[in-house]
Amino acid sequence: xxxxxxxxxxxxxxxxxxxxxxxxxxxxxxxxxxxxxxxxxxxxxxxxxxxxxxxxxxxxxxxxxxxxxxxxxxxxxxxxxxxxxxxxxxxxxxxxxxxxxxxxxxxxxxxxxxxxxxxxxxxxxxxxxxxxxxxxxxxxxxxxxxxxxxxxxxxxxxxxxxxxxxxxxxxxxxxxxxxxxxxxxxxxxxxxxxxxxxxxxxxxxxxxxxxxxxxxxxxxxxxxxxxxxxxxxxxxxxxxxxxxxxxxxxxxxxxxxxxxxxxxxxxxxxxxxxxxxxxxxxxxxxxxxxxxxxxxxxxxxxxxxxxxxxxxxxxxxxxxxxxxxxxxxxxxxxxxxxxxxxxxxxxxxxxxxxxxxxxxxxxxxxxxxxxxxxxxxxxxxxxxxxxxxxxxxxxxxxxxxxxxxxxxxxxxxxxxxxxxxxxxxx
Amino acid sequence: xxxxxxxxxxxxxxxxxxxxxxxxxxxxxxxxxxxxxxxxxxxxxxxxxxxxxxxxxxxxxxxxxxxxxxxxxxxxxxxxxxxxxxxxxxxxxxxxxxxxxxxxxxxxxxxxxxxxxxxxxxxxxxxxxxxxxxxxxxxxxxxxxxxxxxxxxxxxxxxxxxxxxxxxxxxxxxxxxxxxxxxxxxxxxxxxxxxxxxxxxxxxxxxxxxxxxxxxxxxxxxxxxxxxxxxxxxxxxxxxxxxxxxxxxxxxxxxxxxxxxxxxxxxxxxxxxxxxxxxxxxxxxxxxxxxxxxxxxxxxxxxxxxxxxxxxxxxxxxxxxxxxxxxxxxxxxxxxxxxxxxxxxxxxx
Numbered sequence: 001x002x003x004x005x006x007x008x009x010x011x012x013x014x015x016x017x018x019x020x021x022x023x024x025x026x027x028x029x030x031x032x033x034x035x036x037x038x039x040x041x042x043x044x045x046x047x048x049x050x051x052x053x054x055x056x057x058x059x060x061x062x063x064x065x066x067x068x069x070x071x072x073x074x075x076x077x078x079x080x081x082x083x084x085x086x087x088x089x090x091x092x093x094x095x096x097x098x099x100x101x102x103x104x105x106x107x108x109x110x111x112x113x114x115x116x117x118x119x120x121x122x123x124x125x126x127x128x129x130x131x132x133x134x135x136x137x138x139x140x141x142x143x144x145x146x147x148x149x150x151x152x153x154x155x156x157x158x159x160x161x162x163x164x165x166x167x168x169x170x171x172x173x174x175x176x177x178x179x180x181x182x183x184x185x186x187x188x189x190x191x192x193x194x195x196x197x198x199x200x201x202x203x204x205x206x207x208x209x210x211x212x213x214x215x216x217x218x219x220x221x222x223x224x225x226x227x228x229x230x231x232x233x234x235x236x237x238x239x240x241x242x243x244x245x246x247x248x249x250x251x252x253x254x255x256x257x258x259x260x261x262x263x264x265x266x267x268x269x270x271x272x273x274x275x276x277x278x279x280x281x282x283x284x285x286x287x288x289x290x291x292x293x294x295x296x297x298x299x300x301x302x303x304x305x306x307x308x309x310x311x312x313x314x315x316x317x318x319x320x321x322x323x324x325x326x327x328x329x330x331x332x333x334x335x336x337x338x339x340x341x342x343x344x345x346x347x348x349x350x351x352x353x354x355x356x357x358x359x360x361x362x363x364x365x366x367x368x369x370x371x372x373x374x375x376x377x378x379x380x381x382x383x384x385x386x387x388x389x390x391x392x393x394x395x396x397x398x399x400x401x402x403x404x405x406x407x408x409x410x411x412x413x414x415x416x417x418x419x420x421x422x423x424x425x426x
Numbered sequence: 427x428x429x430x431x432x433x434x435x436x437x438x439x440x441x442x443x444x445x446x447x448x449x450x451x452x453x454x455x456x457x458x459x460x461x462x463x464x465x466x467x468x469x470x471x472x473x474x475x476x477x478x479x480x481x482x483x484x485x486x487x488x489x490x491x492x493x494x495x496x497x498x499x500x501x502x503x504x505x506x507x508x509x510x511x512x513x514x515x516x517x518x519x520x521x522x523x524x525x526x527x528x529x530x531x532x533x534x535x536x537x538x539x540x541x542x543x544x545x546x547x548x549x550x551x552x553x554x555x556x557x558x559x560x561x562x563x564x565x566x567x568x569x570x571x572x573x574x575x576x577x578x579x580x581x582x583x584x585x586x587x588x589x590x591x592x593x594x595x596x597x598x599x600x601x602x603x604x605x606x607x608x609x610x611x612x613x614x615x616x617x618x619x620x621x622x623x624x625x626x627x628x629x630x631x632x633x634x635x636x637x638x639x640x641x642x643x644x645x646x647x648x649x650x651x652x653x654x655x656x657x658x659x660x661x662x663x664x665x666x667x668x669x670x671x672x673x674x675x676x677x678x679x680x681x682x683x684x685x686x687x688x689x690x691x692x693x694x695x696x697x698x699x700x701x702x703x704x705x706x707x708x709x710x711x712x713x714x715x716x717x718x719x720x721x722x723x724x725x726x727x728x729x730x731x732x733x734x735x736x737x738x739x740x741x742x743x744x745x746x747x748x749x750x751x752x753x754x755x756x757x758x759x760x761x762x763x764x765x766x767x768x769x770x771x772x773x774x775x
Contacts, residue, residue: 039550041624041625042550042572042575042576043575043576043577043578043579043622043624044578044624045577045578045579045619045624046578046579046619049578055576056576057548059546059548060528060529060546061529061545061546062529062530062532062542062543062544062545063529063542064529066528069548069572070572070576071569071570071572071573071576072545072546072547072548072549072570072572073545073547073549073569073570073572074569075545100568101568101569101722102705102707102720102722105541105542105543105544105545105765106539106540106541106542106765106767107539107540107541108538108539108540108767109538109539109540110537110538110539152578157578157579157580159577159580159584159588161576162576162577162578201707201720202568202596202597202720203567203568203670203720203721203722204568204596204597204598204599205597205598205599205678206597207597208595208596208597208599209595209596209597210568210592210595210596210597210598211597211720239542240540240542241542241545244540245540275595275596279595280595
């Protein structure tokens with residue numbers, strides 16, 4: 001590459017050749033290559049990505065701290081691992097994912113309204129002021145996780161956002177019950193689904209998946225009873241890139257339903273057949289959402305829209321930057337979650353899954369929130385250890401080491417591992 | 427736009443990074459960095475076993491095949507060659523990546539308008555190759571080509587399916603069959619497991635460093651660069667606009683409005699500048715036909731001069747007879763940063 005910068009950097013180095021020995025040696029002594037004109041790779045494969053987070057530079061969007069950029073337009077930004085040390089993910093560090101490129105950079109609350117329309121007795125609309133004053137505020141602690149979180153682990157790899165584990169976060173969401181809003185509109189008989197739409201748009205032809213983003217839930221789905229239209233997360237207004245002024249919160253379900261900048265709630269008399277329900281966000285019709293490339297090729301797989309999130313546990317500390325001295329007591333920590341019943345047990349292995357011991361569960365913030373866990377561990381001798389963690393939820397589901405595979409890269413919940421190098425304590 | 431500024435910073439930063447080791451050289455009499463560096467370097471060379479096993483353990487963090495027996499060997503070999511000094515002073519290295527722009531906080535007003543600044547775009551260059559410009563112009567209409575360069579290497583058949591998914595499901599109807607085939611051929615030639623390997627020098631892994639290095643080049647791969655003073659409007663149009671609005675400005679009925687004979691764009695020169703800068707959404711009528719699509723913003727991809735050039739080209743082509751648009755007008759409109767809703771309301775009737 002012959003960009004001016006590269007040249008000036010090179011000549012700067014050349015100027016230094018007298019003192020260059022120092023610099024050259026200092027480069028060798030650093031574990032990371034530091035003076036280089038080649039940026040870190042932003043893709044991995046064809047094997048699985050092995051790091052906890054996805055690849056990409058750290059870049060800050062308005063109202064956010066620097067996050068890992070997977071794609072710049074539409075924005076796909078992943079939360080770095082260290083932010084998961086807490087059961088509540090900081091609002092400014094919460095991941096960002098838009099399906100379409102054009103979303104509002106400005107909202108005028110004097111004209112913005114949330115409309116309830118379609119098969120209702122009264123088409124009604126509410127300003128944010130009304131949502132704040134005319135409804136009982138409720139708060140739910142819940143994990144929002146991208147359906148494709150951890151897609152980069154799939155084998156064979158699948159196209160899409162190549163997330164590590166950071167396309168998730170847990171927040172205290174405060175807002176209005178969806179049921180309270182539906183009551184105001186009056187759901188008419190014959191309604192089968194409720195459709196949600198925000199203000200995102202794309203450059204695709206009208207009517208295509210690339211033009212508008214719409215998601216629907218069945219009216220008889222019990223999840224509707226716990227849905228809220230949230231105007232606050234962690235006691236703060238939503239950042240614009242996370243859906244200001246309100247987004248739908250669907251505790252236990254994947255983020256695809258958590259419509260940002262929710263502006264239309266529409267009662268449908270027929271099942272939604274728009275692209276985002278009928279073609280995208282489909283999983284094999286089994287609990288784990290898994291199948292094989294061959295079965296897909298043979299067209300023997302039955303698909304259904306994704307819904308609840310399977311149980312998962314994550315190791316947050318230690319990470320691969322740690323070199324642990326033998327004999328030093330450490331705490332292995334992390335978070336666990338499930339959209340299918342509270343986390344009931346977390347177990348840790350320090351021998352790559354051969355034996356398991358119960359971890360200590362931290363504070364219970366509710367069924368749909370992160371459940372922190374910790375595990376005391378003192379590696380006695382130097383060596384390389386592979387830690388593993390698995391969680392069990394109230395439905396009885398236990399994570400396994402068996403990989404998930406489906407054509408869209410959804411529902412990954414294979415047990416997490418972390419190799420830790422333990423050195424001599426001298 | 428931020429890059430020229432950054433570049434100005436980087437040079438002094440680089441100088442600083444260079445100066446620091448020199449300073450530490452001069453001020454650490456106990457352990458001169460040169461000496462300690464040498465020690466470390468030779469220690470690393472001597473204990474090849476340590477270095478390689480440690481790095482394989484670290485690098486392959488998730489391969490998780492390290493057995494306790496390997497572990498013991500590592501432990502033994504690590505114990506033997508003790509470094510000569512107790513500690514080595516931190517070394518400072520010139521580093522371009524890792525520069526992070528913090529998001530600037532906006533000066534908010536107390537009215538009902540909630541506005542954020544621009545969303546940063548740092549689209550890495552695609553791998554050079556035949557028809558790469560077809561890929562850039564078509565794919566960039568809906569998404570940055572980072573969606574290509576961040577993908578794992580995929581088989582040609584998968585790329586084929588992806589391109590047709592865009593055409594048929596995502597409404598990228600502006601991709602002609604001919605261009606679709608070119609895009610698939612390009613992706614199959616450069617982004618497959620056989621051709622695209624992490625670490626390849628041609629692997630297109632250049633991230634933020636590349637746009638930073640080219641001060642007059644738009645950050646987005648989809649925009650065709652032009653000289654800062656003599657931008658070629660026709661060229662910019664062909665590269666960035668024609669995939670939707672057509673080579674002859676005829677548009678696509680029902681999807682993308684025509685520019686030929688479009689009265690709104692030949693009137694007030696501020697309007698076309700606003701639309702190019704910030705995009706347009708909402709319902710408009712052109713020559714009796716209604717359009718409600720969305721036009722992306724080009725402020726981040728095209729300079730004032732380039733926007734002026736392409737606007738002038740559009741206003742004076744295909745029978746249009748509008749006056750030239752100056753870069754100063756574009757500059758003023760860029761500074762005004764009008765919201766899309768205002769631009770729509772100011773649309774000449």
